[in-house]
Amino acid sequence: MSLLVVGSVAFDGIETPFGKVARTLGGAATYFSVAASYFTHVNLVAVVGKDFTSKDAAIFRGRHIDITGLERAPGKSFFWAGRYSADLNDRVTLATDLNVFADFRPMLPPAYRDSKYVFLANIDPTLQRSVLHQVRGRPKVVALDTMNYWIERTPQELRETLKHTQVLMINDAETRQLAGEHNLLRAAARIFKMGPSTLVIKRGEYGALMVHARSVFSVPGFPLGKVCDPTGAGDSFAGGFMGYLARAGRVNDVTLRRAMVYGSVMGSFACEGFGLDRLRRLNRAAIHQRARHFWRLTQFRI
């Protein structure tokens, strides 16, 4: 079923212990849509500047990604630069130039308005809500990412948007901050009172934890022989998760667990190359092979 993503398409400058790129295509919506496109059709809403060329747009071509909703605005595209620590667990932001993204007012093309699966990447919660107002009927799943900036600066707007969200997908620090509670299970209980019925906690190299009313599910980080660049891993996770769910067309504990695994699969691939290098060169066979690898990594009999 149709999957809508609203978020950033950006250029990134990335420094890791394994290399440096001054400017490569990135942004949450880019990672998300490339990852999700291996599973389902994706409708993309974002804004880029005049520096975004046809060559840049090639990332979306030949995939199931509709970019009718990719607005071209006068000015430059969002630019982010960061440097990772030696162990890749920390990063410092070197630049955040919002550029055209500062005035982003997401507008859904008419064909997008029937989307049944919606992912609201990490942007202003007021904009996230404006997207939901443009969707006709009631989506099957609205998933949302956010960050400390919105939790601290626009708590009321975020709370309002969370009322219309089924799946909240954030990291453990954000979970604790939003709930005002260190213990993750008790934090989840508080968050369920805000609207979401499912909480997906991303924990980087340690994997991800999903909590909903009837079950808790944990999937480990994939032990990679080499982690090249973690940029976009969380958004690729979200893409695999929502892409799989939209493809399955059913939301229950079985499909949610599989979505967690396919999310982890896509997040692990994202780390194996700089920027989108590995993610863009996948195929379904490689994805299923890694999902089976996750199965061997976690299964036991008692």
Place this chain on the structure above:
Amino acid sequence: MSLLVVGSVAFDGIETPFGKVARTLGGAATYFSVAASYFTHVNLVAVVGKDFTSKDAAIFRGRHIDITGLERAPGKSFFWAGRYSADLNDRVTLATDLNVFADFRPMLPPAYRDSKYVFLANIDPTLQRSVLHQVRGRPKVVALDTMNYWIERTPQELRETLKHTQVLMINDAETRQLAGEHNLLRAAARIFKMGPSTLVIKRGEYGALMVHARSVFSVPGFPLGKVCDPTGAGDSFAGGFMGYLARAGRVNDVTLRRAMVYGSVMGSFACEGFGLDRLRRLNRAAIHQRARHFWRLTQFRI
């Protein structure tokens, strides 16, 4: 089959956000043997001082724990005190009074010398090796714990002891330090060249990872509604792991995975009470119930 543990029996002073105890029984060999005794018979080798009373020894009575090897020496028992951070992920050591432990020379009672499963808790690697010299024949599994102190101060002695070790059970920081390699899979490959054929990496709230030649297995930390005191969780993990293996009497990928789960079960229980409070009040039904809970926490179909 008989399981031998050599390590510390100590008194601990513990401060966590949930309470404070000035002096409670602890020590690696204590946690290990109590945890392991739910699975198999345990032979304990340790030293205590004159301050260790019959009341303290009650922890071992009525369990399958033989304390013929618990030496009583003139002086005071090993005392450790620590304070945990608000999130329980860090702790500062407030006191380490080795006392009688400073002159500990482990001696195996004759009845212990046929032990087929051996756990060498975190002590001087030279003493660990002296224990192996006292074991008759070739044990089926020698497992070893160590720490940064020995990795830095006695690297050659540790390397020599590792040659006779099948299972190395350490945390991720120790893994990286010992191997001189940040990536855990590559660190494991280096450690296999030192002797061990199985590496168990303890990751606290994030669970544990096992690497051996044919397989990688990950088990998550158990999501507890309340973590009271993490003291002894790693040693309880080791006790569940080795206790299960000794009970199974077979070492293969299936039993090693189960051992990881039962280790995690015992580690999670250890965190639920102060000191040994929760661990000492378990029964097999509770243990198996939690193992099934781990199963539900991790299983999926693809």
